[in-house]
Amino acid sequence: MTPYAVKLAFRHLFSHPGQTALLMAGVALGVSVFIFMSALIGGLATLLTLRTVGSIPHIVLERPDRDPTVLVNHPGAQVVLQKDLSRRDQIAIWQPMIPIIEKTAGVIAVSPQIRGSAFVVRGQAVSPVGVIGTMAGKLSEIANIDAAIIAGSASLPADGILIGSVLARDLGLRVGQVVQITSDRGRSRSFRIGGVFTLGIASADRQSIYMNFTTARALFDLSTGVSRIEIKVRPATDAAGIAEHLRLSTSLKATAWTEDNQQLFEGLDAQARTGTIIKAFSLVTIIVGIASAMLLSIVRRQAEIGIMRAMGASRGLVISIYVLEGTLIGLIGAIMGALAAWLALLPLPPVSAVKSGGLPIDRQQGDFLLAIALTTIAAMLASVLPARHAARIDPVEAIGA
Amino acid sequence: MTKAPILSVTGLTKDFGEGETQTHVLKDISLAMVEGEMAALLGPSGSGKSTLLTILGTLMRASGGTYDMLGVDLMHVSEAQRTEFRSKNLGFVFQFHHLLPDLSALENVMMPAACAAGWETAPMRDRASELLDAVGLSDHRDFRPAALSGGQRQRVAVARALINNPVLVLADEPTGNLDRESADHVMDLMRTINQKMGSSFLISTHDERIAARCQRRIELLDGRIVRS
Numbered sequence: 001m002t003p004y005a006v007k008l009a010f011r012h013l014f015s016h017p018g019q020t021a022l023l024m025a026g027v028a029l030g031v032s033v034f035i036f037m038s039a040l041i042g043g044l045a046t047l048l049t050l051r052t053v054g055s056i057p058h059i060v061l062e063r064p065d066r067d068p069t070v071l072v073n074h075p076g077a078q079v080v081l082q083k084d085l086s087r088r089d090q091i092a093i094w095q096p097m098i099p100i101i102e103k104t105a106g107v108i109a110v111s112p113q114i115r116g117s118a119f120v121v122r123g124q125a126v127s128p129v130g131v132i133g134t135m136a137g138k139l140s141e142i143a144n145i146d147a148a149i150i151a152g153s154a155s156l157p158a159d160g161i162l163i164g165s166v167l168a169r170d171l172g173l174r175v176g177q178v179v180q181i182t183s184d185r186g187r188s189r190s191f192r193i194g195g196v197f198t199l200g201i202a203s204a205d206r207q208s209i210y211m212n213f214t215t216a217r218a219l220f221d222l223s224t225g226v227s228r229i230e231i232k233v234r235p236a237t238d239a240a241g242i243a244e245h246l247r248l249s250t251s252l253k254a255t256a257w258t259e260d261n262q263q264l265f266e267g268l269d270a271q272a273r274t275g276t277i278i279k280a281f282s283l284v285t286i287i288v289g290i291a292s293a294m295l296l297s298i299v300r301r302q303a304e305i306g307i308m309r310a311m312g313a314s315r316g317l318v319i320s321i322y323v324l325e326g327t328l329i330g331l332i333g334a335i336m337g338a339l340a341a342w343l344a345l346l347p348l349p350p351v352s353a354v355k356s357g358g359l360p361i362d363r364q365q366g367d368f369l370l371a372i373a374l375t376t377i378a379a380m381l382a383s384v385l386p387a388r389h390a391a392r393i394d395p396v397e398a399i400g401a
Numbered sequence: 402m403t404k405a406p407i408l409s410v411t412g413l414t415k416d417f418g419e420g421e422t423q424t425h426v427l428k429d430i431s432l433a434m435v436e437g438e439m440a441a442l443l444g445p446s447g448s449g450k451s452t453l454l455t456i457l458g459t460l461m462r463a464s465g466g467t468y469d470m471l472g473v474d475l476m477h478v479s480e481a482q483r484t485e486f487r488s489k490n491l492g493f494v495f496q497f498h499h500l501l502p503d504l505s506a507l508e509n510v511m512m513p514a515a516c517a518a519g520w521e522t523a524p525m526r527d528r529a530s531e532l533l534d535a536v537g538l539s540d541h542r543d544f545r546p547a548a549l550s551g552g553q554r555q556r557v558a559v560a561r562a563l564i565n566n567p568v569l570v571l572a573d574e575p576t577g578n579l580d581r582e583s584a585d586h587v588m589d590l591m592r593t594i595n596q597k598m599g600s601s602f603l604i605s606t607h608d609e610r611i612a613a614r615c616q617r618r619i620e621l622l623d624g625r626i627v628r629s
Contacts, residue, residue: 002519002520003519003520003521004515004516004518004519004520004521005519007521008503011503011504012503014503015502015503303499304499304501304502306499307495307499307501308501308512308516309484310458310460310487310493311487311488311493311512311513311516311561312484312485312487312488312489312513312516312517312565313484313488313516314481314484314485314516315481315484317516317519395460396455396460396461399495399497399499
């Protein structure tokens with residue numbers, strides 16, 4: 001690529017500014033679509049992931065299943081396995097594990113919990129609920145209950161509970177009222193409703209009750225252990241790997257949120273593939289547009305190319321002029337498109353702040369540099385064939401000598 | 402003093418097409434030129450003048466015969482070697498000026514040298530300025546071709562043909578598109594350059610007035626040289 005080729009390529013671009021601007025605008029539009037699709041698909045994935053994992057634990061540690069070991073391995077033997085139901089499902093020795101879990105890379109929150117099934121009784125109305133006993137200061141570690149409180153407060157004294165808004169509506173409960181809760185261990189106790197929350201997850205808002213850790217221990221007759229340890233990690237998509245690491249380091253059963261949400265991942269994957277196809281089409285459009293424009297330009301400049309070849313210009317020089325011209329159209333158009341897309345996406349709120357019905361566009365996932373690089377490479381490739389055609393122009397035919 | 406030969410052609414032929422449709426455009430052409438010579442190539446339309454100039458200019462290969470110039474066997478060199486030879490030793494002036502519309506007069510004159518070197522240099526610019534002075538267009542060096550008259554464009558084309566100090570300038574009907582006054586001006590110019598710079602000229606023309614101003618007449622009829 002000689003300086004003279006660069007000069008002539010730029011001179012060609014500026015000789016027909018209107019046509020060049022139109023061509024670059026076409027490239028810019030394609031690049032804007034590319035970036036918009038990247039930001040939209042990425043933002044949608046982030047939003048769905050946020051909505052899905054925002055209020056659930058990313059990893060749950062529980063006591064491992066204790067199926068009996070089969071010692072008979074005879075082909076004709078019939079073996080009946082009976083689960084060991086003689087002991088409570090609990091993590092008996094849990095406190096030494098907390099520092100190990102907290103020090104694991106990616107772990108951002110750890111919440112030991114006591115969980116159990118119970119009934120809320122008010123008058124003649126009875127409703128089954130899941131009770132979650134959390135330690136002081138750990139209430140909002142997994143689901144952000146503090147932010148979800150719509151009435152009362154998020155404090156949990158020994159006789160206080162927080163209930164979901166759907167449950168409150170179904171049973172006609174309000175903050176300050178007293179309800180009777182009977183656990184699946186047969187223990188009953190009265191609690192005062194301290195707050196009502198809405199997480200936006202129907203099952204949680206209908207069936208979840210939060211209470212003090214110590215109170216839950218007594219209600220479910222669990223003297224030392226905990227039911228489970230819930231963990232949040234960052235990024236949430238690393239949960240499977242971290243879960244495997246924790247399984248090995250704690251010998252507990254570790255379940256990542258991804259195991260229960262395969263459909264979400266399949267949906268996100270299909271969505272990403274759709275986005276890739278749309279982006280590929282926009283790149284193909286750019287390639288076809290630039291190749292057509294370059295071919296037209298070469299046909300128009302046939303006599304000029306012929307005279308240059310007659311005057312001693314090598315085929316290499318001709319090829320480099322037109323490949324550079326196409327590449328510059330791609331590069332400048334791509335930068336213009338990326339800039340336009342960046343400015344257009346600037347006023348949009350971050351994905352976490354998107355209201356219902358709004359477009360979840362994540363500017364950070366716009367793939368701006370990738371779009372510029374791919375478009376420039378595509379433009380260069382699109383120019384190669386027309387440039388080779390230009391280099392093969394016979395000067396005698398072109399200038400009519 | 403004997404002048405050095407620059408070009409020697411023997412038994413040159415050029416055929417177009419094949420079989421029954423084959424046309425013999427040039428037949429057994431033998432020709433020699435020496436340095437500083439200014440020759441007119443005359444002949445009616447279809448006599449093969451342009452084809453001969455095109456072959457001598459290495460823009461087309463002959464079908465047969467020999468063609469040596471400055472000791473190089475131009476019948477048996479590669480395309481790239483012919484391109485390099487052309488840029489160093491030959492200049493062209495065509496009936497139509499064929500200036501590049503995006504370049505100024507000065508840049509057009511520099512173009513053949515810049516193509517060969519890969520960039521424009523200060524000495525190249527100085528040489529182009531001198532040539533534009535020589536063709537009387539020193540005050541038009543920044544003009545684009547569209548802003549020049551037909552005669553001025555052809556004078557720029559003459560200057561362009563001389564930028565690489567060619568041994569031979571091949572001019573195909575260089576005054577064919579010009580009015581009488583402009584034609585005389587261009588012819589005077591080529592004559593002056595021939596005398597001052599020593600470049601040889603082979604000028605194809607129909608015009609007897611142009612031929613009369615050359616040292617030598619080469620007449621072509623039906624693809625054969627009938628007078629040289």
